[in-house]
Amino acid sequence: MRERVKLTGQGQGRMRRGLGLAAAALVLFCLLPGGAAEVKANAGAAAAMPERSPGPSTGLPVPRFVSLKSGKANVRRGPGTDFPIDWVYLKSGVPLEVIAESNHWRRIRDHEGDGGWIWHTMLAGERTAIVDETEADGSPAALYAKPQADAAVVAYAEKGYVARVRSCRSGWCRLDIRGIEGWIPQNRLWGIYPGESFE
Numbered sequence: 001m002r003e004r005v006k007l008t009g010q011g012q013g014r015m016r017r018g019l020g021l022a023a024a025a026l027v028l029f030c031l032l033p034g035g036a037a038e039v040k041a042n043a044g045a046a047a048a049m050p051e052r053s054p055g056p057s058t059g060l061p062v063p064r065f066v067s068l069k070s071g072k073a074n075v076r077r078g079p080g081t082d083f084p085i086d087w088v089y090l091k092s093g094v095p096l097e098v099i100a101e102s103n104h105w106r107r108i109r110d111h112e113g114d115g116g117w118i119w120h121t122m123l124a125g126e127r128t129a130i131v132d133e134t135e136a137d138g139s140p141a142a143l144y145a146k147p148q149a150d151a152a153v154v155a156y157a158e159k160g161y162v163a164r165v166r167s168c169r170s171g172w173c174r175l176d177i178r179g180i181e182g183w184i185p186q187n188r189l190w191g192i193y194p195g196e197s198f199e
Contacts, residue, residue: 049193049194049195050063055098056101057103057104057120058101062099062100064097064098065095065098065127066096066108066125066126067092067094067124067126067127068091068093068094068096068122069121069124071092072089072090073089073118073119073122074118074119075116076116079102079103080117087114087116093162094111094128094130094162095111095128095190096118097109098123104121105117106120127164127191127192128164129162129163129175130163131157131159131160131161131162131188131189132159132189133189134159134188140158141156141158141184141188142155142184143155143156143175143182145182146183147169147172147183148183154182155177155182157175163176163177166181167198168192168197170197171185171186172184173186173189
């Protein structure tokens, strides 16, 4: 599925692989009957949030993570419609990081480090994240029934999959993928700050 279009000077689209999701890379999401597995949790990761301050337009913390509300959203070079469009996102739900605010415009950055300015109504406060790390052997990331390494594995998700985040605590996040919930070490996700907790 197309995630994002990079526009050229002639206004024609050049496809880029958006947010690490290739068109052929489908989600591997296999339910297992149970069992235990070993995983290294987030103990070694930085346990601090980035320095944040209230945004001048919303008063919400900047930087912060949000998700794309619209299925099609233009990303411009500056905070206004007279600035050229550099990107067009084509899939809702992807996580984005708000790194600045200017009136009704938000400067965002995506999983690949690309960014620009987007109209505020194109964004939602619902948290999503991208599975950014696999198991040590390169296999899809395991989701556990409980936030602990010896819990039963309930599913696997391939690297690049976008999931809804229900909560994060103590180095673990609870994901909802197509109605199936499971816990994953926080350091395997992009879209969550190190040490971030929320319900």
